[in-house]
Amino acid sequence: MAAFVVEAWAFIDAIIRPKSAFAAAATMADNAAGRLTKPIWLIILGVAFVIGLYSAAYGGAVGFLSVLAFVAAAVYLAGVRPKVREYSKRGNRSSAGPYGPW
Template sequence: MLGGAQGFVFYVFWAVAIVAFVVEIWAFVDAVRRPAGAYTAAGKLTKQLWMIILGVALLFGLAGAVALVSIIQMLPVIGFIAAAVYLADVRPAVRQYGRGGSSSSGPYGPW
């Protein structure tokens, strides 16, 4: 077992990995909910490509969260960066195109 400062640092890095994993889950779920046409209409990569990127990022984040890979190593960091790029750049661009086949929408938007 790690004691003292080493134990504290381990738990801090583990907490950061958990937070990064939650961000990656958020990005993946948001990408699933957006319609495929919104990505091309916004001038971004296709939905299929973003699903692959965010799926791999999710796997990297899971490996970091369960401490299979150290947070200092590059894979969890790369996964978080991919999710952050999606949330900061792609999500705002595709959000204006809605969520796709919503039955509660009228001809001029949601009721």
């Protein structure tokens, strides 16, 4: 059940992040996992979500696929999400100071 929560969190987080953040993260990436685009990550994490849902609903692990699904979600959350999140925070800034607009 915990693995499903991690997979759902990764999938939902990838959905809400802007596509431009993934493109910027891809240019900053040092590893191959960070170079994937948003549609590719959505496919990977969507499949992981479905496998996790199946495992949680039927009370057992699907085996090797469950492990791969969890690893995919963990790679996204540990490696890609911080870069995408950092870009999202930077990209949303306007001409505001620390206490409001200038």
